[in-house]
Amino acid sequence: MAPRKIIIDTDPGQDDAVAILLALASPEEVDVLGITAVAGNVPLPLTQKNARIVCELAGKTETRVFAGCDTPIARKLITAEHVHGKTGLDGPTLPDPTMPLQEQHGVDFIIDTLRSEPTGTVTLCPLGPLTNIAVALERAPDIAERIQEIVLMGGAYFEVGNISPAAEFNIYVDPEAAKIVFNCGAPITVMPLDVTHKALVTSARNNAFRAIGTPVGIAVAEMTDFFERFDKEKYGSAGAPLHDPCVTAYLIKPDLFTGRHINVEIETGSDLTLGMTVADWWGVTDRPANATFMGEIDADGFFALLTERLARL
Ligand SMILES: [Ca+2]
Numbered sequence: 001m002a003p004r005k006i007i008i009d010t011d012p013g014q015d016d017a018v019a020i021l022l023a024l025a026s027p028e029e030v031d032v033l034g035i036t037a038v039a040g041n042v043p044l045p046l047t048q049k050n051a052r053i054v055c056e057l058a059g060k061t062e063t064r065v066f067a068g069c070d071t072p073i074a075r076k077l078i079t080a081e082h083v084h085g086k087t088g089l090d091g092p093t094l095p096d097p098t099m100p101l102q103e104q105h106g107v108d109f110i111i112d113t114l115r116s117e118p119t120g121t122v123t124l125c126p127l128g129p130l131t132n133i134a135v136a137l138e139r140a141p142d143i144a145e146r147i148q149e150i151v152l153m154g155g156a157y158f159e160v161g162n163i164s165p166a167a168e169f170n171i172y173v174d175p176e177a178a179k180i181v182f183n184c185g186a187p188i189t190v191m192p193l194d195v196t197h198k199a200l201v202t203s204a205r206n207n208a209f210r211a212i213g214t215p216v217g218i219a220v221a222e223m224t225d226f227f228e229r230f231d232k233e234k235y236g237s238a239g240a241p242l243h244d245p246c247v248t249a250y251l252i253k254p255d256l257f258t259g260r261h262i263n264v265e266i267e268t269g270s271d272l273t274l275g276m277t278v279a280d281w282w283g284v285t286d287r288p289a290n291a292t293f294m295g296e297i298d299a300d301g302f303f304a305l306l307t308e309r310l311a312r313l
Contacts, residue, residue: 003031004148004251005121007110009068010244011040011128012050013088014223018306019127019153019244020051021216022252024058025309029252033113033122034064036106040128040173041080042088044070047128050089052097057219058313061099068106068132072174080169083230091226092219110136114143123251126152126181127244129170134177137184147186151251153244154178155264155277156193157293164275168193171266172275179266188291189250190264192277195257195294196243199302201228203239208307216313242306246294249302252309256301259294263287 008023010016023030035055037048048067055063071077084090102109110132114122124147126133137144154170155178156162163169171178182188201209201224210221228240250257260281267276279293 003027003029004123005031005033005117006123006125006251007034007036007113008032009036009038009124009126009128009132010051011038011042011047012054013041013084013128013244014091014227015242015244016127017050017054017089017223018220018242019248020054021058021220021313022245022306022309023248024055024060024063025312026252030248032063034066034109036066036068036109036132038068038106038128038132039070039077040170041084043077043079044068046088048101049097050087052099052101053089053094056097056099057094057216064102066102066104066106066109069135072129072131073134073176075174078173083227085226089223092222094219106132107136107139111140111143114146115140119146120148122146123148124150125247125251126150126154127247129173130154130177130181131174134174134180137180144184144186149187149189150181151189151247153191153196153247155190155279157277157279157281159193159197162193166273167275168277171277175266175268175275178275179268182264182266182290190291190293191243191246191250192293195297196241196246198297198299199242199246200237200299201239201242205303206239208303209310212307212311214311214313216310220310245306246297246302249305253301253305256298256305257294258296259292261289261292263289264291264293
């Protein structure tokens with residue numbers, strides 16, 4: 001089978017970095033047409049730079065990286081340096097990138113790619129706030145029916161919030177964008193906190209990354225070490241949740257995940273629950289299903305895949 005063509009839309013972020021590395025290490029399954037950066041964990045000048053740092057770490061300097069939107073559609077940007085550090089990639093010491101940033105705007109790249117590739121052959125993989133995808137859909141509504149699938153990290157239901165009591169960070173930062181994306185009609189698969197909080201980097205899993213012994217393996221161990229400090233203090237958990245790699249793992253091995261095809265609506269009106277993903281898990285409304293909302297992950301299988309693939313870089 002030909003590899004699936006994907007665009008990774010991202011705000012690196014240590015877990016974004018691991019998601020990108022997993023994709024770049026898996027050319028049999030995924031063909032990364034380009035990476036579009038968005039403002040999120042840290043501002044856009046850092047996320048576009050971090051995306052290039054990660055491609056260089058992977059030795060994939062031919063990967064095209066584009067800068068997209070630097071602010072949410074209708075709100076001021078909220079960032080997460082408290083989780084990811086000042087650079088967004090705190091942990092390892094990685095050199096500044098020498099590969100160029102593409103001149104085209106990330107939103108234009110998304111639109112042009114969906115229009116030029118055959119209908120139903122390009123999958124979008126948002127790992128940050130959904131601004132770039134929503135702006136593309138608003139500017140070019142014809143692309144919605146050309147999207148094969150949108151596989152995104154965002155939202156939460158039973159785990160509720162990580163940035164507010166009710167909302168997950170990516171959706172909270174740009175809820176208007178999320179609403180546009182969830183209503184666009186394309187097939188959507190969601191990796192919410194319900195799943196990613198089960199993908200914890202325990203010390204044994206971190207040691208397995210380090211034991212790869214390559215620059216990639218060591219950098220990933222150092223990134224997850226850094227990331228973990230925050231989560232252990234906050235949740236007292238066994239290790240840092242690897243949110244974004246769930247998206248790229250799903251493209252490689254979908255049977256690691258199970259969920260339900262349900263209706264998911266985005267709260268944009270309430271100050272109290274802004275950015276909440278209201279997931280009709282129990283089917284108590286007759287609102288039409290618009291997303292496959294994942295709930296379970298085979299965490300051991302996920303980390304086995306990750307360790308095996310990272311060792312290829
Ligand atoms: Ca992210």
